[in-house]
Amino acid sequence: MGIEKIKAGVLGCTGAVGQKLIALLDKHPLFEVTEIAASERSAGSIYENTVNWLEPNDIPGNIAGMKIKNCSPDLDCKVLFSGLDSKVAGEIESTMAENGYVVVSNSRNHRMFDDVPLIIPEINAEHYKLIDAQKQNNRKGFIVTNPNCSTIVLCLSLYPVYKSFGLKKVMVTTMQAISGAGYPGVPSLDILGNVVPHIPDEEAKMETETLKIFGKYENGKINFADFKISAMCNRVPVRDGHTISVSFETEKKATADQILNSFDEYNTEFLKDTGIDVIRYFENPFRPQPILDAGKGNGMTVSVGNLRECRVLDWKYTALGHNTIRGAAGAAIINAEYLVKEGLL
Numbered sequence: 415m416g417i418e419k420i421k422a423g424v425l426g427c428t429g430a431v432g433q434k435l436i437a438l439l440d441k442h443p444l445f446e447v448t449e450i451a452a453s454e455r456s457a458g459s460i461y462e463n464t465v466n467w468l469e470p471n472d473i474p475g476n477i478a479g480m481k482i483k484n485c486s487p488d489l490d491c492k493v494l495f496s497g498l499d500s501k502v503a504g505e506i507e508s509t510m511a512e513n514g515y516v517v518v519s520n521s522r523n524h525r526m527f528d529d530v531p532l533i534i535p536e537i538n539a540e541h542y543k544l545i546d547a548q549k550q551n552n553r554k555g556f557i558v559t560n561p562n563c564s565t566i567v568l569c570l571s572l573y574p575v576y577k578s579f580g581l582k583k584v585m586v587t588t589m590q591a592i593s594g595a596g597y598p599g600v601p602s603l604d605i606l607g608n609v610v611p612h613i614p615d616e617e618a619k620m621e622t623e624t625l626k627i628f629g630k631y632e633n634g635k636i637n638f639a640d641f642k643i644s645a646m647c648n649r650v651p652v653r654d655g656h657t658i659s660v661s662f663e664t665e666k667k668a669t670a671d672q673i674l675n676s677f678d679e680y681n682t683e684f685l686k687d688t689g690i691d692v693i694r695y696f697e698n699p700f701r702p703q704p705i706l707d708a709g710k711g712n713g714m715t716v717s718v719g720n721l722r723e724c725r726v727l728d729w730k731y732t733a734l735g736h737n738t739i740r741g742a743a744g745a746a747i748i749n750a751e752y753l754v755k756e757g758l759l
């Protein structure tokens with residue numbers, strides 16, 4: 415007899431992230447989707463009749479005929495994966511956590527709260543200790559969050575460097591996919607054959623979230639990392655996969671070989687557990703590319719290439735990650751898996 419799966423709900427089930435959550439949770443060994451919920455516009459209707467399904471595989475059989483519910487605290491599940499629009503995620507996620515649910519959120523609303531962990535398990539799993547502070551604040555459940563989709567690509571590629579050599583300054587320029595704006599997202603006339611040099615609030619998110627993620631948990635709070643970071647964010651006509659160009663100055667000087675070794679050692683640390691590369695480095699300077707590489711490691715690998723000297727800071731490289739998988743739904747699922755492993759869910 416197999417183990418009993420944990421009942422899971424998907425909030426924002428009709429959106430880009432919600433659909434990816436439903437696709438990735440299909441036949442998951444730990445979680446079973448028992449509830450799906452979205453706005454009042456969708457509630458009461460049958461999923462397959464309502465959703466504009468964008469995933470390559472069919473809607474999972476157990477979900478297609480399921481009724482979409484409202485995001486209210488009467489859902490029959492223990493954990494809620496949230497892909498809610500940030501306009502409404504703040505209030506709904508708080509209500510759900512107060513009513514005893516474990517909320518694993520993709521939305522920005524709670525990421526920077528003092529008592530909410532902002533997690534990439536391969537980097538800062540110790541930040542889960544912040545959950546205790548939420549419990550002291552009279553919540554029956556709790557909220558954990560994963561970072562903004564570009565921040566995840568930056569952090570996973572830069573953390574080995576930070577860990578080994580420290581950082582003084584970081585400059586990052588993003589080329590972000592259209593699917594990062596949700597569905598229907600950016601109007602086609604704005605993006606076809608074009609580049610849009612502004613994504614509201616994105617630069618601030620990358621600059622602040624990175625310092626929290628690289629921060630240290632001490633005495634019940636996170637002491638943020640203190641290097642300088644500047645982000646420039648652009649929307650480009652790519653369907654999936656955020657590409658970033660990163661320049662950085664380290665505290666301790668490092669050679670190219672030492673930096674490449676830091677990627678390699680870091681990757682090896684996790685590869686043995688999951689069989690999936692956290693970081694894959696390409697020797698070919700024309701890689702990574704979204705079409706070729708966003709799906710590496712089932713969308714969970716951050717691809718890095720083209721490490722070279724920078725004439726302003728010390729070094730520069732290109733990185734790429736799948737925004738709705740590693741940058742959102744996949745990130746939330748590994749957070750929830752970690753909670754189960756630690757007995758927190």
Ligand SMILES: NC(=O)c1ccc[n+]([C@@H]2O[C@H](COP(=O)([O-])OP(=O)(O)OC[C@H]3O[C@@H](n4cnc5c(N)ncnc54)[C@H](OP(=O)(O)O)[C@@H]3O)[C@@H](O)[C@H]2O)c1
Binds near residue numbers: 428455
């Ligand atoms: N797309 C990405 O790559 C990505 C990456 C990382 C993080 N995120 C974050 O993840 C969240 C979801 O993003 P997305 O791209 O999936 O957005 P999306 O495609 O616009 O989907 C938004 C979802 O929120 C629901 N919703 C809207 N208003 C609601 C309300 N008043 N009450 C309840 N549900 C409501 C929508 O349901 P209806 O269909 O019923 O309106 C839909 O299911 C956002 O906070 C976003 O910033 C996105």
